[in-house]
Amino acid sequence: MAETPAQLSRSRDLDKLLLRPGNLIGANFEPGEELRDDIGKYAKVLVLGAGGLGCELLKDLALSGFQNLEVIDMDRIEVTNLNRQFLFRFEDVGKPKAEVAAKRVMERVSGVNIKPHYCRIEDKELDFYSDFSIIVLGLDSIEARSYINAVACSFLEYDSDDNAREETIKPMVDGGTEGFKGHARIILPGVTPCFECTIWLFPPQVKFPLCTLAETPRTAAHCIEYAHLIKWDEVHSGKAFDPDEAEHMKWVYNEAVKRAVLFGIPGVTFSLTQGVVKNIIPAIASTNAIISAACALETLKLASGCSKTLSNYLTYNGAEGLHTKVTEFVRDKDCLVCGPGVLIELETSITLQKFIDLLEEHPKLLLSKASVTHQGNNLYMQAPPVLEEMTRSNLNQVLFDLMGKTAKSILHVTGTTSKNDKKFSTLRKLRVVFKGVDGVTDMDTAGGA
Amino acid sequence: MAEPKTKYDRQLRIWGEQGQAALEKASICLLNCGPTGSETLKNLVLGGVGSITVIDGSKVEVGDLGNNFMVDESSVGQSKAKCVCAFLQELNDAVKAKFIEEYPEALIETTPSFFSQFTLVVALREANVMLIFARSYGLTGFVRISLKEHSVIESKPDHFLDDLRLNNPWPELRRFAESIDLDTQDSVAHKHTPYVLILVKMAEQWAKSHGGSLPSTREEKKEFKDLLKAKMVAMDEDNYKEAIEASFKVFAPRGISPDLQQILNDNRAEVDSNSSDFWGDGGCSEGSFIPSGISLLHSNLEFIANQGGGEAPLEGSIPDMTSSTELYVNLQNIYQAKAEADFLSIEQRVCRYRSIEDEFNSPILPELQKYLTDEDYSSVAIGFYILIRAVDRFAANYNSFPGQFDGGMDEDISRLKTTAVGLLSDLGCNGSTLTEDLINEMCRFGASELHAVAAFIGGIASQEVIKLITRQFVPMSGTFVFNGIDHKSQLLSL
Known part of the structure; x- marks a missing residue:
């Protein structure tokens, strides 16, 4: 068998899928070298978590042609991670996971750039997240998933027929494991169910009376x-x-x-x-490898269109025999998070402070200590202290003025809600309409203007 | 050096010290260290297997850097086995890692006995050596266990199928229930009587007044629930609410399911005839938790027919439920004792596997035809299964895989189609065809190994290896065919 130049390229195998036309493919598949190079140069993928799933995901994505990756993890490496988080060695114990994971993958896969962030996902601004083509979740908590889901859904805009505008859809790929079991799913906000639409899939933790x-x-x-x-x-x-x-x-x-x-x-x-x-969850290398690989493959397919995608939830169970199953869940049209937003009608005279008080009593929200953002501008921030001080003077101002006197607009509010005596950070999208303003009609999507 | 117990804590919670000891005694041999095999071993080295031996005669090419994390730029031109082995050793210094720079085919040819030293070979059905095949090909691939037989020590069902035998209590359980009088208890005792006992008692009462049968019609079931409700003396009696919710367990038919009975009957015939061509590929299950498609052996069959009185062996664990401490602990002891007695009656729980050669030359025809005509779930998976075999035949005839090199794609497509039709006819499925789309895709794949697919297949293979070595949990049965297009993968029993 003669060696052709293609055999000498590190993308030898990936090229078969990205350069050749196919029959069972995604909607916007345009095979060619340009596609391959675009995935390398322009696709930016964010990996959340550098633990059992995160380590695998970074390796899998780096070897799937992605060259711009970033990773967030707030934890440091522990000895009990070493049975599965294969990018870490005993000498690394105590160091931030994100930093070590990024370094190890860059050492072995040339051309890949991974930017680590040693912080909580809540520490990043909305702008940070809007920059990525796809967000991949290797998280271990329901709360963190819920938070990032709300962030991704906050970018979503609807047209006047309440259809999601494609350019505002921020795709997410989510993985989770426990022992011999796991799941992988694709979330296209506005198209497939978001994390909150199917929150019932995660039963509440058992608490003993x-x-x-x-x-x-x-x-x-x-x-x-x-x-x-x-x-x-x-x-x-x-x-x-x-x-x-x-x-x-x-x-x-x-x-x-x-x-x-x-x-x-x-x-x-x-x-x-x-x-x-x-509350230790048993974890092994093989299950993490399986679920991460499924997530990375779906990420590649979403970015390139080189094949059809998972629709939309894969479960794996290897405890008794081997079972895999694909379920197509449906959206909750009234979902507070991925739906068009909670409609709030306001008087044009209401101040920002009064508005924040109102959020606490609103039956659909019950949101206390709210911070308010309008089109990326911070109207009021509860923290950090510097920002609080900078935005405090807005509290006594009229909201209608702060929002540029538009009749309809989108606001993002973050604050805390409580459920079963536990407090959660929550982000909500509000569709604000001011009463009695003859504004532009059908401007449901003013947030994108 | 980390305290090994701490390092392995998260997995010790699954397979315990016994399972870990078995892993640490195991020696694993990998034939060909492409990305699929390398990823398989990675997961096993992390878990702490005793030793690994990597056998591969090839040198690292630039193309390998794009799909195998265990080689890097400095490896190009060097022995692939050596580079992969060095990286694996870095992951866990407790594992003895060796490599042999030789083509496995050559080794098999010259010294077949070489392989009998291993616990498990990844990629010969030598005596007492377990073998697992794993392969990735474009967006498809497969995993297949091949060994003569395998016994499972603990199947560890991870969720209760709630085999509580409420509809068929054994004497000890019945006697325990009889010792309690629901009508004369004080209110504290009344709300702390576990629902298991309530249901056993109430079912007994019902049977007495209904000629020995339990509620079966909708009206009877409703009546039974109303009787339970009537027994409540206060609104806050959670145990009675639990009893009402669980009353369907009383209504379930006794013994094993008719489907399972059928499987057992089929199996018994085959076992009795001492056929080595055992029905299906088997994992074997302990106790009452019997996944479909798994073949049970002699001892288990005998148990159900004799000691079990038509029931499978009891698993023995009970869920938490509202109860006083004393009654719960006693109840737990009664279930445990029964499970242990059942366990002792079973001499061995063994699974046997059909040889891969048998599967390839004479697959179970009705099954094959069923898969081929199933338009719903499995049509892509069976299509890939046939095509993976067809590309090997193609390669034997034309010295390369279809679409392996650029150019000549149309010719390869029509040749692959002819090859697949020929294969189907050799297998006894004349007239069956595969879709053009799938054949085209297979040619597009051109024998590529994508890292994500390799990591998935390698993950599955390592998971099964762990189950085989620890002898815990039930290994997969049949051939797992990966469908990377929409993830509707399938286990085929052929």
Whole structure:
């Protein structure tokens, strides 16, 4: 077999898919060297999380032709990461994950540039996120997914027929694993269900009723939670329990054992104590590899159109035999997050302060401590202090004026809502209409003007 | 050096110290370290297998840099086995990593006994060596386990199918339920009686007044639920609410499902005839959790027919439920004791696999035809399965894979079509065809290995390796065919 020049290129295999026309392809597929080069040069992909999924994703995307990647992770490397987060070595323990992961992939894959961000996803401005072609989620919490979903959906604009405007759709690819199970999904806000439309897929965490812990413990976990949530406070008046403090954990374990003996309940171990108290989710390399690979492949297909895409939710279960399943979920048309937005009618005389107070009482929002943004301008920011001080003078001003006297416009508000006694950061999109203004009609999309 | 227990904490929570010890004793051999094989080994090295041996005679080319993370620019021109092995060693110094710069085909030819030293070979059905095939090809690929037989020690169902036997309690459970009188309890005891006991008692009562049968019609089921409701003495009795919600478990037919019964009957015939061509490819399942398509062996069959009284062995775990501590712990002990007794009655839980050679030469025809005519889910997967085999035949005839080189695409497409039709006819499926679209796509793929596809296939392969080595969890059955177009992949039993 003769070697043609193509065999000498590092894109030898990828070229087959990107340079050749195909039959089972996406809508805007235009095969050619230009497509390949555009993916390398112009497609910017953001990876959220540099953990079990994130490490795999960065490698997979770098080897799928993407050359502009950024990654956010707020954690530092721990010893328990090393069984699966293959970009980290023992010497790296204690260093920020995002930085080490980016460096390792750049060392091995030439031409790839990865910018690490060692921070929380909430620390970045909306503008930061709007810059990316695709956002890939390798996150481990529902709250973080919910937040970034709201961010991506905040860019979405609708035309006067309530159809999503294609150029405002920010695609997301989401992965998640637990033990031998996992999922991968594509979220095209306004087209496929967003994270919030199908929030019921993630059942709330099991919380034990306090009376069960106090009076009728039945399982080892009940004994552990009794020691952790009740006994600790009884004995250590005022001293907070710290799960990373080895002595604290040992104390909880010993107390849990005592309680288990008292009630004749089997199964309390130190490892289980750590698991219950820290809510540790078992994790292995292979499941992360499978789910990340599916996410990276879908990212490549979204960016290039070189094949059809997943529609729209893949589940994998390898615990008993091997099961994969694709489910096509449908959008919730009334979704607060990816829908056209919560409609709010306002008097033209309302001040920004009054408006913020109103958000707290609005039955669909119940949003306290709101920060308000209009077309990228901060009208009022609760934090950081510098910004708060800069925007404070706006509070007494009339909102209608602050928004440039347009009859209809889009506002983004972030604040906190509480659910089951827990507080969450929430971002909401509002469709504001001022009463009695003869403005331009059919300007539902003024936010994009 | 990290404390190994800490490093492996997140996986020890899945397979425990026993599983980990098995991994640390295992020696794995990889034939050909392209991206698929390299990714497979990566996941196993991270998990801490005992030793790995990478066998590959080729040198690293520039093209390999685009799809294999384990080689870099400094590797070009060097032994691929050596470079991949060096990277893998970096991941975990507890693993013994070796490489042999030789083509596996040559090694098989000259010293076949070489392979018997390994626990598992990735890519010969040598005595007592497990073998797994994994391959990626464009947007498709497959994984296939090949070994003579495999026994599962613990299948660890991860969610309760709620096999509580409420519709068919064994004597110990029945006696325990009888010891409680729902009508004379004080209110505290009444709201702390686990729903399992409530349902066993109520079902017993119902059966007594209905000639031994349990509620089956819609009216009867409603009546039964109303009886439960009537037993409540206060609105806040969560145990009764749980009982009403779980009452469908009383209505379920006793014993194993008719589908499963059919499978068992088919299997029994084959086992009795001592055929080595066992029905389907099998993983084997412990207990009552029996995924479809999995073949059970002798011992399990015997259990269901004899000691089990028509039921599969009990799994034994019970979900948490509203209860007093004492009743819950006692209940747990009764289920555990039954599960242990059932366990002892089963001598062995074994799965056997059909040889790959048998599958290739004489696939199970009705199954094959069923897949080929299924227009819904699996048509693409079976299409890829046939085409992966067809491209190998193509390569044997024409010295290259269809579309491997630029130019001559139209000719390759028509040759591949002819090859696929010929293959289908050899398999006994005359007249079956594959779609033009799929044939065109296969030629477009041109034997490429995309990293993301390789990582997916390698991930699946390593997952199955772990299940085989730890002897926990049920390994996959059949041939897994990856469909990278829309992810409607499938397990084929051929």
